[in-house]
Amino acid sequence: MGDRDDAAALIARMGEAARLAAHDLALATAGRKRDALIAAADAIRDQGAAILVANEQDLAFGREKGLSGPMIDRLRLDETRLRAIEDSLRTVADQPDPVGEVVAEWDRPSGLHIRRVRTPIGVIGVIYESRPNVTADAGALALKSGNAVILRGGSESLHSSRAIHGCMVEGLRKARLPEAAIQLVDTRDRAAVSAMLQAQGLIDVIIPRGGKGLVGLVQREARVPVFAHLEGICHVYVDRDADPGKARRVLVNAKTRRTGICGAAECLLIDRAADPALRAALVGDLVAAGVEVRAEGELAALPGTVEAVPEDFGREFQDMIIAARLVDGVEGAIAHIRRFGSQHTESILTENDATADSFFAGLDSAILMRNASTQFADGGEFGMGAEIGIATGKMHARGPVGAEQLTSFKYLVTGDGAVRA
Amino acid sequence: MGDRDDAAALIARMGEAARLAAHDLALATAGRKRDALIAAADAIRDQGAAILVANEQDLAFGREKGLSGPMIDRLRLDETRLRAIEDSLRTVADQPDPVGEVVAEWDRPSGLHIRRVRTPIGVIGVIYESRPNVTADAGALALKSGNAVILRGGSESLHSSRAIHGCMVEGLRKARLPEAAIQLVDTRDRAAVSAMLQAQGLIDVIIPRGGKGLVGLVQREARVPVFAHLEGICHVYVDRDADPGKARRVLVNAKTRRTGICGAAECLLIDRAADPALRAALVGDLVAAGVEVRAEGELAALPGTVEAVPEDFGREFQDMIIAARLVDGVEGAIAHIRRFGSQHTESILTENDATADSFFAGLDSAILMRNASTQFADGGEFGMGAEIGIATGKMHARGPVGAEQLTSFKYLVTGDGAVRA
Known part of the structure; x- marks a missing residue:
């Protein structure tokens, strides 16, 4: 019980900080978000050696825990994979900014002009397993789409995720965007996952990426809307x-x-x-x-x-x-x-x-x-640049999820004193 | 407890029937769905007198319960409103069928051709209050978009909804579509609402239309994804x-x-x-x-x-x-x-x-x-024809919800023996 209460309090604090950051992010210019991503990519490049040291700690921990070969493979970083993370950040940086995009517009006989424009969703929670590159990809795509994000990586990849997250925050800081835009749940306590799934009003959508264990947990506990990224059978x-x-x-x-x-x-x-x-x-x-x-x-x-x-x-x-x-x-x-x-x-x-x-x-x-x-x-x-994963649900997002699927929309309607008959 | 168990069993039976119907509907031709809607409109026209008698029962019940003037107004049907229901069914019938529509397609350097096509969601649950026309509008839009639907109207409008639902089923029958495509929860028992909100795996999405009471219930109990149509402040x-x-x-x-x-x-x-x-x-x-x-x-x-x-x-x-x-x-x-x-x-x-x-x-x-x-x-x-309501959430559907927003999508990818490098 103590663990669950502590975890709920932690997620509540992070969620409130994320909500404030989300308000700023929704109004942030495309240029500033791009600057943050470029600066994060630079940080990944400059701090590569330190990230690999952190990853070595995770690999040692994983071998000790007896992780399977494919699991160790998913956990491992090397120069090539670091380069891929950096490249992915630069690719997302250079993609068009989805926020504010006019998806459709039309006129009505009533004289109204209607535009449908993309908006951020708000605060996104991402729960993932061993692959540390998700820390960068999910952080970048959330930022690009104007959302604050709370990342909860696998306990096996905690050191690697922490090092990569540090680079993302450095990017935010350099672009004078709120650091709480990309937060990492920095604990191995699994109660944090349950707390995220139940954080109604704090987190707008949860993206769970994982296998059978996570599927069951999400089905039992999720009170927040979910873009399921679960098993690939x-x-x-x-x-x-x-x-x-x-x-x-x-x-x-x-x-x-x-x-x-x-x-x-x-x-x-x-x-x-x-x-x-x-x-x-x-x-x-x-x-x-x-x-x-x-x-x-x-x-x-x-x-x-x-x-x-x-x-x-x-x-x-x-x-x-x-x-x-x-x-x-x-x-x-x-x-x-x-x-x-x-x-x-x-x-x-x-x-x-x-x-x-x-x-x-x-x-x-x-x-x-x-x-x-x-x-x-x-x-x-598929040509979408980076992805946060492959959504297997049918609500909102489906298949490869890039920045665009992390947006919602609103209608902007203009008249000239129009009243309804 | 007995009520809750009974309600859960009822919704489980209806949900299973809806799931089977949804499989057929997903493959039903546009022509057959259109025929069902036209036949339902004809039935509304032919059975107008009987619908008004049923509505009179509801109005008497509502007056007895002391419903407010605006509530009674929302409940009331007359010739004009019946005509509007009929017209709305014909309008939806004649709208383009969204299912199978290719929303986007493109080629990739790998030689793959990718299409994104609209699909039904599956089974939709609609929980609404007094307005009986929702029975026709929600039924029609769900059918148009290839979804099975379980309707739970307000207890005040039960007789009116039952009469209108009968017309919808007549339309399905005439077009040789499964009658379980449009089902009405034919009970005043409020436990049915909770059972719908918790029908994971049976209902794919719930559309709640209502005020404060329903807001609270949805927040506390919903385990199924929700397109909230709640208060309009x-x-x-x-x-x-x-x-x-x-x-x-x-x-x-x-x-x-x-x-x-x-x-x-x-x-x-x-x-x-x-x-x-x-x-x-x-x-x-x-x-x-x-x-x-x-x-x-x-x-x-x-x-x-x-x-x-x-x-x-x-x-x-x-x-x-x-x-x-x-x-x-x-x-x-x-x-x-x-x-x-x-x-x-x-x-x-x-x-x-x-x-x-x-x-x-x-x-x-x-x-x-x-x-x-x-x-x-x-x-x-907005030019969308009929609507199921105005969604106030940000997931999947938002603003006026017509047939298009009741669809999901899938990717169809073709190659010629393409392998990934």
């Missing part, structure tokens, strides 16, 4: 009319290019009517690439596979593991994905337009692909 | 640079044209630096029109006013009553509205562009107006 379906070369190339990429990202494929569905030679080739490619293929039924007879258990379906491995099953055509694939998917990203491999149309119409994931790797589920690949 | 600010003629005309219209709608003005703010003759004229016009002006300070010295109490500010009267106060210029008006407003609609009367810009920038209501009556806060007046 992505499916690849290889149809009877797939081009074998494309299917094999896309499947290996979707699973193995990077296993720790939410767009990595976690389940392979093969049309029962597909050529058995193609089945064998698809599974064989994965096995040859070092993937543990947890196969069901006939597929489990293929060399190098292991027998799947029911829990392997609908599971986010984030590792060199994939579940595999035969399904009865595109309808079977749709039924499987509706039951086991997380509405993130699914890809169909087929040369048949009608079959692809059925897949696109019958499913309601944030991203549906045809003849393309699920690893393209990414704001950068 | 609308302000009219008359600046020192107002044109007197426009200001007097707009103010009387904003308060008196119809007092029971959420866009009616509830508070008059007058610039302390405005001409005292204008002050007197503004208040005098209201008094002459039969408005009770609850005035503060110097304004209370004007003839015909009554002294305001602190609770009169930030209050939605929905009656021939208005609170009135002097403020220190536009900054004073902004400070007052930030503290007492409900982020619905506010109007400034001024000929000064810089002052109007400050008002537009400094406030974050869904609708901000200049030299126009707050009574224009309406989907029809």
